Amino acid sequence: MSEPAPRKPLLRRILTADDNLNRLILVSVAIFAAMVALNPDSFLTLRNFVSMSYSFPELGLLALGLALCMITGGIDLSVVGIANLTSVLAALLMVSLLGPDSPPAAVVPVLALAIAVALVTGVLAGWCNGMIVSRFRIHPVLVTLGTWQVFSGIAIILTKGYAVPGFPDAFLALGNGRFLGLPVPLYLFLAAAAVVALVLNRTRFGLSLFLIGTNETAARFAGIPVRSVLVRTYMSSGFLAALAGIIMIARTNQAKADYGESYILQAVLVNLLAGVRWSGGYGRVTGVLLAVVTLQMLSSGFNMMRFNNFARDFTWGVFLILIMVANHLFTERKRRRESAAATPRPAPTPNQETPSS
Amino acid sequence: MPPPQFLELDDIHKRFAGVHALRGVDLSIREGEVHCLAGENGSGKSTLIKVIAGVHPPEEGRVRIGGSDLDPVTPLESIRRGVQVIYQDFSLFPNLSVAENLALNNEVEQGRRIVRWSRIRATAREALARIRRELPLHRPVGELPVADRQLVAIARALLHDARLVIMDEPTTALTQREVENLFTVIENLRAEGIAILFVSHKLREVLRISERLTILRNGSKVAEGPTTDFDERSITEAMTGRSVRDEKFHYTAGPGARPPVLEVEGLGRPPAYRGVSFRVDPGEIVGITGLLGSGRTELALGLFGLLPAREGSVRLDGQPLRIRSVEEALAAGIAYVPEDRLTEGLFLEQSIHRNIIASILPELAGRFGFLDFARARREVEEWIRDFGIATPNAEVPAQSLSGGNQQRVLLARWLARTPRVLVLNGPTVGVDVGSKEAIHQRLRALAAEGMAVLLLSDDLPEVVSNCNRVLLLREGRLAAEFDESVTEETLNAHFAETAGTAGV
Ligand SMILES: Nc1ncnc2c1ncn2[C@@H]1O[C@H](COP(=O)(O)OP(=O)(O)OP(=O)(O)O)[C@@H](O)[C@H]1O
Numbered sequence A: 001m002s003e004p005a006p007r008k009p010l011l012r013r014i015l016t017a018d019d020n021l022n023r024l025i026l027v028s029v030a031i032f033a034a035m036v037a038l039n040p041d042s043f044l045t046l047r048n049f050v051s052m053s054y055s056f057p058e059l060g061l062l063a064l065g066l067a068l069c070m071i072t073g074g075i076d077l078s079v080v081g082i083a084n085l086t087s088v089l090a091a092l093l094m095v096s097l098l099g100p101d102s103p104p105a106a107v108v109p110v111l112a113l114a115i116a117v118a119l120v121t122g123v124l125a126g127w128c129n130g131m132i133v134s135r136f137r138i139h140p141v142l143v144t145l146g147t148w149q150v151f152s153g154i155a156i157i158l159t160k161g162y163a164v165p166g167f168p169d170a171f172l173a174l175g176n177g178r179f180l181g182l183p184v185p186l187y188l189f190l191a192a193a194a195v196v197a198l199v200l201n202r203t204r205f206g207l208s209l210f211l212i213g214t215n216e217t218a219a220r221f222a223g224i225p226v227r228s229v230l231v232r233t234y235m236s237s238g239f240l241a242a243l244a245g246i247i248m249i250a251r252t253n254q255a256k257a258d259y260g261e262s263y264i265l266q267a268v269l270v271n272l273l274a275g276v277r278w279s280g281g282y283g284r285v286t287g288v289l290l291a292v293v294t295l296q297m298l299s300s301g302f303n304m305m306r307f308n309n310f311a312r313d314f315t316w317g318v319f320l321i322l323i324m325v326a327n328h329l330f331t332e333r334k335r336r337r338e339s340a341a342a343t344p345r346p347a348p349t350p351n352q353e354t355p356s357s
Numbered sequence B: 001m002p003p004p005q006f007l008e009l010d011d012i013h014k015r016f017a018g019v020h021a022l023r024g025v026d027l028s029i030r031e032g033e034v035h036c037l038a039g040e041n042g043s044g045k046s047t048l049i050k051v052i053a054g055v056h057p058p059e060e061g062r063v064r065i066g067g068s069d070l071d072p073v074t075p076l077e078s079i080r081r082g083v084q085v086i087y088q089d090f091s092l093f094p095n096l097s098v099a100e101n102l103a104l105n106n107e108v109e110q111g112r113r114i115v116r117w118s119r120i121r122a123t124a125r126e127a128l129a130r131i132r133r134e135l136p137l138h139r140p141v142g143e144l145p146v147a148d149r150q151l152v153a154i155a156r157a158l159l160h161d162a163r164l165v166i167m168d169e170p171t172t173a174l175t176q177r178e179v180e181n182l183f184t185v186i187e188n189l190r191a192e193g194i195a196i197l198f199v200s201h202k203l204r205e206v207l208r209i210s211e212r213l214t215i216l217r218n219g220s221k222v223a224e225g226p227t228t229d230f231d232e233r234s235i236t237e238a239m240t241g242r243s244v245r246d247e248k249f250h251y252t253a254g255p256g257a258r259p260p261v262l263e264v265e266g267l268g269r270p271p272a273y274r275g276v277s278f279r280v281d282p283g284e285i286v287g288i289t290g291l292l293g294s295g296r297t298e299l300a301l302g303l304f305g306l307l308p309a310r311e312g313s314v315r316l317d318g319q320p321l322r323i324r325s326v327e328e329a330l331a332a333g334i335a336y337v338p339e340d341r342l343t344e345g346l347f348l349e350q351s352i353h354r355n356i357i358a359s360i361l362p363e364l365a366g367r368f369g370f371l372d373f374a375r376a377r378r379e380v381e382e383w384i385r386d387f388g389i390a391t392p393n394a395e396v397p398a399q400s401l402s403g404g405n406q407q408r409v410l411l412a413r414w415l416a417r418t419p420r421v422l423v424l425n426g427p428t429v430g431v432d433v434g435s436k437e438a439i440h441q442r443l444r445a446l447a448a449e450g451m452a453v454l455l456l457s458d459d460l461p462e463v464v465s466n467c468n469r470v471l472l473l474r475e476g477r478l479a480a481e482f483d484e485s486v487t488e489e490t491l492n493a494h495f496a497e498t499a500g501t502a503g504v
């Protein structure tokens, strides 16, 4: 242990002990370089970075919720539906309780009420998902595909399909405001990510997610309250989705029942890119953070190159498939290499339990 | 003239991250020879098998199969030359049916594009006929008992024109009867000229079935020869490098009458078991044995709340107790070490650390559920040391451990809870003689401290030497009870009688 470590190659020194993360770092750097090269004048500008950091937090929040579910071996496809339903509720409350000339003293309690209703509804929606998934043993993909339609449907009925526009400035600050030069949504996202990382790596609940995702039967034999943990997981995902919904409408100043449908594909994409294991048992917040930024760079780059929306959706799809294939190939190779490990490798760092983000 | 050598290994070396698992091992097996590989947990048996199978190419040494060298050693080439391996985890597809598991490989190999179910069933029937067993072809393999799963794995191996069938601990999960069954299968294969290499920790079986023997210790070959040159003592000594004795456990009721820890009255969950009554006093180790299907696992699951009993009552330390869920059982102080460590026990991809603390999360959690990692690490280090779990550190995944060490991790998880009643289902399955003794000592020490221990096991020597009382279950009912003077012969006689009345 105490012998001087041989000088590692430069790349090794930059990289971490986690192969998944390393791959992701390489992908990010490559995409960053490609985007700079393709948009030499516009990409490396402060304006671009500011604009990017306004737009990725909402996707990031959705992806975080999805990550929690994926770690248990499940998935939550209804996050966009939850975000839309909760934000429509908040919007309707604000619009119906406040007029253009409401006094500031009346605005604050209404805002608080609207936000609270949105968050509570998000948690309740997640509770429904969790109950169905854990009681009826229906595959989470089917459950949340169904509830997505239900939540969106309710939102459409509430709004009759029209956009609900016009919120007070104090609310819009949540989506467009700045604090110490950085966008407010970025703070919200980073705070949420920090809490999720802390919960995942340091708490009984977090550890239970990994154990359930690795082997649910064994988790039950070990006395882990599997059902209640699953319900709480989907509730957390619902909460994060509602938070994303609030930021969305605060940024666009209108709530729509069918906003951001393509976010779900992107949120899955983020998680796969982040190395969160599809079958459960593995995932890191650092990865999600990096993956969401990477995807945003790609998206902004496309924008600058004037890709139209269809071309962009097409590219997301292709990208998703590429990542899945790449992930598969890497796992295969890792398995083969591990069984064939010719030279002794240094033991992994002793405290992987410490939060890594 | 003896038959030609089928397999020859020469000076094989294999290293894993920090572990020199094989250090220059030789091994040779003739055609149609039944060869046994013995050694303590972690001595490299499974690794050696994986070298032969081409899963782990050796760093040094030569592998010769069927008369010529394999260079490189690959799984495909090994299979092509007739090597078939049945791993400790069987490598079956739990969601597919028995028939699919048996036949699909063949279908794929023959390059068939259209799946014909009639052909699949025919192939599957043929495979089972070779081992003379009938299994429900349409049942998902994951729903079968361990013993039947193994038979599926063996039958599947035979479909591939095997010339050497390697079985890694094939008997650990089997009851006496099924071991007999397996041995008949092995004899038949030998008669067909198929060689068998098998690993077992049950020395009696080794002595009975094998012709030649190779013993590993710490990755090196320490003995080899015709089985007739060995007996249990000499094998054990070669394996451990010392002499080991498992002495008989004597229960002495403590001073003064202590109330029973566990009282079970008319417990039942028909049709699995019904009307089961017994009591366990502090310090007792009570054995429960019975053939497969006797209901003993269901009874244990009933006590642990996973399959709650529907009739009868349970009292713990004199207090009536209703056990409707695992949480309730755990809260009351009942712990259960499951039978099938791979599906019910371990979190294979997770660290040893996480595997051990899985059952004590509530105790480790403080405010807002934050875990006390300093304490967790101390606990884990202590168990690794206490149980002599062979691992570079606590952060490696449980799947990198040898089978016996995995079992110790599981025991550590449950003992970490310091339960009042410890129910163990096959606690030393796949554990070598040396560590078996260590585990037995541990159980006795726990009993001496006042814990009630219920030991479910097929391993009659284990039951006889460790239990001061033995309950025999038959078709879900308590059929007989024996005191500590019970012998293996008595138990065997009762088994035979059971088999007779059941008409098997
Ligand atoms: N994939 C792996 N990565 C790292 N170490 C491994 C791996 N496979 C085996 N080992 C190590 O190699 C050694 C030999 O293990 P092996 O599984 O061959 O033992 P075994 O004799 O089969 O034991 P058991 O009787 O418990 O099954 C052990 O120390 C084990 O931890």
Ligand SMILES: [Mg+2]
Pocket (backbone or CB within 6 Å): B045, B046, B047, B088, B168, B402, B403, B404
């Ligand atoms: Mg082994």
